[in-house]
Amino acid sequence: MLRSDAQENRDRVLDAARSLFSEHGLDVPIREIARRAGVGPATLYRRFPTKQALIDLAFAREVKQCREIVRNAWADEDPWRGMCSVVNGLAEINAQNQGFVDAFMTASPDAIDFAAHRADMLRMIAELCRRAKHAGALRPDFVLDDFILVLMVGRGLSAAPPDVRRTAARRFSALTLDALRASPTTATLPPPVRVTPAVLANWGGGRPI
Amino acid sequence: MLRSDAQENRDRVLDAARSLFSEHGLDVPIREIARRAGVGPATLYRRFPTKQALIDLAFAREVKQCREIVRNAWADEDPWRGMCSVVNGLAEINAQNQGFVDAFMTASPDAIDFAAHRADMLRMIAELCRRAKHAGALRPDFVLDDFILVLMVGRGLSAAPPDVRRTAARRFSALTLDALRASPTTATLPPPVRVTPAVLANWGGGRPI
DNA sequence: ACTCAAGTGGACGGGGGTGTCCGCTACGGT
DNA sequence: ACCGTAGCGGACACCCCCGTCCACTTGAGT
Numbered sequence: 485m486l487r488s489d490a491q492e493n494r495d496r497v498l499d500a501a502r503s504l505f506s507e508h509g510l511d512v513p514i515r516e517i518a519r520r521a522g523v524g525p526a527t528l529y530r531r532f533p534t535k536q537a538l539i540d541l542a543f544a545r546e547v548k549q550c551r552e553i554v555r556n557a558w559a560d561e562d563p564w565r566g567m568c569s570v571v572n573g574l575a576e577i578n579a580q581n582q583g584f585v586d587a588f589m590t591a592s593p594d595a596i597d598f599a600a601h602r603a604d605m606l607r608m609i610a611e612l613c614r615r616a617k618h619a620g621a622l623r624p625d626f627v628l629d630d631f632i633l634v635l636m637v638g639r640g641l642s643a644a645p646p647d648v649r650r651t652a653a654r655r656f657s658a659l660t661l662d663a664l665r666a667s668p669t670t671a672t673l674p675p676p677v678r679v680t681p682a683v684l685a686n687w688g689g690g691r692p693i
Numbered sequence: 694m695l696r697s698d699a700q701e702n703r704d705r706v707l708d709a710a711r712s713l714f715s716e717h718g719l720d721v722p723i724r725e726i727a728r729r730a731g732v733g734p735a736t737l738y739r740r741f742p743t744k745q746a747l748i749d750l751a752f753a754r755e756v757k758q759c760r761e762i763v764r765n766a767w768a769d770e771d772p773w774r775g776m777c778s779v780v781n782g783l784a785e786i787n788a789q790n791q792g793f794v795d796a797f798m799t800a801s802p803d804a805i806d807f808a809a810h811r812a813d814m815l816r817m818i819a820e821l822c823r824r825a826k827h828a829g830a831l832r833p834d835f836v837l838d839d840f841i842l843v844l845m846v847g848r849g850l851s852a853a854p855p856d857v858r859r860t861a862a863r864r865f866s867a868l869t870l871d872a873l874r875a876s877p878t879t880a881t882l883p884p885p886v887r888v889t890p891a892v893l894a895n896w897g898g899g900r901p902i
Numbered sequence: 903a904c905t906c907a908a909g910t911g912g913a914c915g916g917g918g919g920t921g922t923c924c925g926c927t928a929c930g931g932t
Numbered sequence: 933a934c935c936g937t938a939g940c941g942g943a944c945a946c947c948c949c950c951g952t953c954c955a956c957t958t959g960a961g962t
Binding site: 487488490513514533535 | 948949950951952953954958959960
Binding site: 630633634636637638639640641643644645647648651652654655656658659660661662663664665667668671673674675676677678679682683686687 | 839842843845846847848849850852853854856857860861863864865867868869870871872873874876877880882883884885886887888891892895896
């Protein structure tokens, strides 16, 4: 059990980390977070021995939110509506949290939740895609890897200036969904990216941290 | 006039910079470039007093290529084919040159070419869009700012691992074009991003360098 | 009130990045 | 072949960030 002052400091650090990470990305100096929290560096390091640990905890909320979005979409009886809310929701999170995808992708192996969530979410999304295709709403040549592709390029949204991020996210997801929608005028696509785990791990050079 | 050895060193530095920048992005250490070129840091700094100057020159070729792509597209009698080649071409450049868009956007004010090229290209693209819309090929609610949006999220392509970049670029541009194509099933879009110069300058936090 | 361990922040050493200085090297005109 | 000078690269000073250590402070149990 933490002493009361220690607990409060820990909370303040997490708050500062959340706001700084989502505003400036993952490469904020640790000291800056400590300063914002009104705490010395040592205090921060004692609670979060490594930057990765801090990141994991700072983004835990968003990971939960992510999973929630996907689960709801998966449970939706209309698979296309599900797809839409997934794409919209992830774009929104991307826009509001600079570096969230990076955090999500580079989550440390011991943050078991992350890996489990990732796998789980991908499974649900895959099923969603299958159902949406079967319903004739999703273009038949769409593959799960395309979803990753969309997610990865969506990272660019978080780089948009704060005042246009939400607009950009909404516009982006609407355009993306139009691309994904089954449509009579749809052209044949070039071959999809095969997103193996290795490919995924190396997206972004694996060095956002 | 440069002495012959100096000239050769300068060329080697530029070559090294090009290959390192496109492979690892703009945050390659200057020393690394010097090392790769087989010269001392001082030599590099004498020819290119600031990192920005080096970046400007290293990417000059791609800027030219960019302009060329747009000019050809602009000259194309079929505006939609023009749009396609622009989107394809830019995605390709993005995929092959990590950090190219960053370089393009953050080009120093004195690298006049950049600003001029940007403005010029945007003008041509705007006209292309108008013609494509008029021909009924481009969705009517598309605005020029959407083009910037696509360009900006396309940055994410350069972060893909080298072995999938071209595939990713091709797939991405094909999907994007499907989103831009006028189509009977197209949904109404949310409001577009208003990409003012300030917005543009702040995209990416203005700090890729 | 007293005590003492948990908690704290300033200070330190290490690493890596940038840009600059200076004594040596070697190109190229004579 | 010689020599003046442009050119060179190693060494330097500076800054920022990371992670750790240690003497001091303070919460909370008695």
